[in-house]
Amino acid sequence: MTVATIRPQPKEWVAPQETQEDLDWAELTTVDISKFDQPGGKQELANELKQAVEKDGFWAVVGHGISKEEFNHQYALGQHFFEDYTLEEKKAQEVQFEQGNYFGYKIKGNKKVFDTDVRDNVETLNIAKFTSDHKYDQYFKQPFIQEHREELEILSKKAFEVARKLLVLFAIILELPENYFADLHAYDLPSDDHLRYMRYHPRSIEDDEQVERIWARGHTDFGSLTLLYNQVVAGLQIRLSDGSWKYVKPVDQGLICNIGDTLLFWSGGYFKLTIHRVIRPPNDQINAPRIGTFYFVRPGDVDISIAPSPLLKKLGLYEDIDPVSGTDYVRGRVKDYHDRKDYLKRENATFRLGAFEIKDGICA
Numbered sequence: 001m002t003v004a005t006i007r008p009q010p011k012e013w014v015a016p017q018e019t020q021e022d023l024d025w026a027e028l029t030t031v032d033i034s035k036f037d038q039p040g041g042k043q044e045l046a047n048e049l050k051q052a053v054e055k056d057g058f059w060a061v062v063g064h065g066i067s068k069e070e071f072n073h074q075y076a077l078g079q080h081f082f083e084d085y086t087l088e089e090k091k092a093q094e095v096q097f098e099q100g101n102y103f104g105y106k107i108k109g110n111k112k113v114f115d116t117d118v119r120d121n122v123e124t125l126n127i128a129k130f131t132s133d134h135k136y137d138q139y140f141k142q143p144f145i146q147e148h149r150e151e152l153e154i155l156s157k158k159a160f161e162v163a164r165k166l167l168v169l170f171a172i173i174l175e176l177p178e179n180y181f182a183d184l185h186a187y188d189l190p191s192d193d194h195l196r197y198m199r200y201h202p203r204s205i206e207d208d209e210q211v212e213r214i215w216a217r218g219h220t221d222f223g224s225l226t227l228l229y230n231q232v233v234a235g236l237q238i239r240l241s242d243g244s245w246k247y248v249k250p251v252d253q254g255l256i257c258n259i260g261d262t263l264l265f266w267s268g269g270y271f272k273l274t275i276h277r278v279i280r281p282p283n284d285q286i287n288a289p290r291i292g293t294f295y296f297v298r299p300g301d302v303d304i305s306i307a308p309s310p311l312l313k314k315l316g317l318y319e320d321i322d323p324v325s326g327t328d329y330v331r332g333r334v335k336d337y338h339d340r341k342d343y344l345k346r347e348n349a350t351f352r353l354g355a356f357e358i359k360d361g362i363c364a
């Protein structure tokens with residue numbers, strides 16, 4: 001006789017306390033995107049965002065219309081997935097890195113780090129888009145996704161809606177038709193966009209010391225745009241042009257956003273692509289569960305070439321180049337980064353596809 005287990009309901013999310021340590025924080029722009037639909041609002045926001053995309057490639061968004069309840073529920077769902085499902089249930093759909101396919105679950109500890117015996121400490125669940133043709137339902141084998149499908153679909157679309165507004169602002173900045181990037185990344189188009197839940201498991205200080213306290217090595221994101229729901233456990237750092245690393249500061253109810261590889265390409269290098277990493281949190285947060293929730297925007301079966309932007313032309317950044325397919329780039333990049341037994345340093349490594357090349361070797 002099989003005994004059905006009764007699954008607990010998602011527990012309320014209690015955000016960890018912010019650190020009391022005096023860390024070296026980055027000064028990031030915060031934009032209030034609630035102005036988007038007001039007269040003149042888009043232009044005003046584009047002006048504000050212009051500084052951030054030129055200089056830091058990272059900024060925070062508030063006024064995004066995701067309520068406090070939804071924001072906390074996003075974290076509560078992540079906590080529920082990590083704590084209340086068995087490993088077997090989590091593994092119902094595993095990522096297929098050999099195909100550059102990042103939908104599903106990645107167990108923690110399956111990669112060695114930096115030529116040591118220390119293993120990675122991250123488990124991840126990536127949930128594809130809920131498109132009207134149900135193209136991605138094949139990846140929804142996790143009982144978690146099946147049991148929370150409705151909420152996940154709403155949360156996925158809400159996050160995308162913020163991303164869509166940012167894509168409109170990028171087009172305005174480049175003096176392109178407003179929907180230039182939004183149309184290329186539309187929610188219903190096939191692409192490897194995903195909602196992500198991630199949990200880092202603290203390692204002993206001895207193990208962390210062997211890997212220079214790195215929890216996620218320096219990298220850039222593979223798609224167009226990343227949205228991270230406010231992360232209160234310090235550890236995410238961005239690399240400034242002088243080579244120093246600064247911590248990303250929590251922003252209450254904020255979404256921390258950054259440019260990825262493919263928008264760098266589309267903008268002829270105008271949008272700043274910033275290398276970032278995650279290091280061991282400060283002592284007063286080391287035992288807090290570092291759960292992260294994200295939405296990653298990645299181009300699909302669309303051509304990437306430098307956008308015919310009047311601004312880029314004026315700046316001499318426009319060039320007529322042979323396009324590269326978004327899917328080929330994203331899948332090739334995922335495969336190159338993850339389809340390995342180790343996360344090595346790979347200093348000075350590059351990833352190239354057609355005319356586009358990315359430096360992928362800066363770790364520490």
Ligand SMILES: O=C(O)CCC(=O)C(=O)O
Binds near residue numbers: 198216
């Ligand atoms: O966990 C974080 O704070 C950042 C993770 C990250 O950069 C990524 O998954 O691309």
Ligand SMILES: [Fe+2]
Binds near residue numbers: 219221
């Ligand atoms: Fe990242």
